[in-house]
Amino acid sequence: MSVPPSLRYEREAWRSGAGLLAAVDEVGRGSLAGPVSVGVVLLEPGCKPGPVGLRDSKLLTPEARTALVPRIRRWVLEGAVGHASAAEIDAVGILRALRLAAERAVASLSRTPDWVLLDGNHDYLTRRPQPLLLEFDDGLDALAAAPELEGGWRCEVPVRTLVKADLKCSSVAAASVLAKTERDALMAELAASYPAYGWDSNRGYSAPAHLAALEEHGPCEQHRRSWRLPGQRGPADELAADELPGWDTEASTGEVADEREQELA
Structure with a gap:
């Protein structure tokens, strides 16, 4: 049985002075069709541990994920999922599409975070030249020519990236469950048309x-x-x-x- 995630990294952030914390995770990055989706949840210092049974969405059955959604929403201050369509991925590339989806998710919340915990090893949220971003693209010319899309929020707060955060952090696991359940529902709707x-x-x-x-x-x-x-x-x-x-x-x-x-x- 897998070790459940905890609030270890979230508490480290709060001890360092973070206030309202956003946990961010994506789903659909490797899919050949449909949107890429990014889940965001907000937590504040002193929050209780996450719901019993919370895990990275990939380790849960569809039924377990669905059952967790209302419990996650009662636990977090707010949660949302943003999407970037296949056409938008084609227009700007997968990393910019991830940022667009995340910006849309945060923009839909009533409060904005002052610190972000992001799953993975690359900060795709912060809008600044990043060598790793260029490494993933075919070249500077292609990147410069891609249109810039606005998601309604710009990340101007500290971002901590953490590999496998969805396995380690309760907040990121919660974001992954919200993103996975919502994207799966969208793909089921698209399946009816295709x-x-x-x-x-x-x-x-x-x-x-x-x-x-x-x-x-x-x-x-x-x-x-x-x-x-x-x-x-x-x-x-x-x-x-x-x-x-x-x-x-x-x-x-x-x-x-x-x-x-x-x-x-």
């Missing part, structure tokens, strides 16, 4: 049935067309990039890789 791809079960990830459907039917408007997709015309057909207006044919393998999420859903 039944060939099986999104009600694979959530847009690269499950064999989804890949086979892409080979047979090609991508639809909900797919991330800037990534290499089965059934999509591209370099394999000896087409030049300028024959595919708006399509980035050199997607990062890190973006397309599975996150084990689909297997555990």
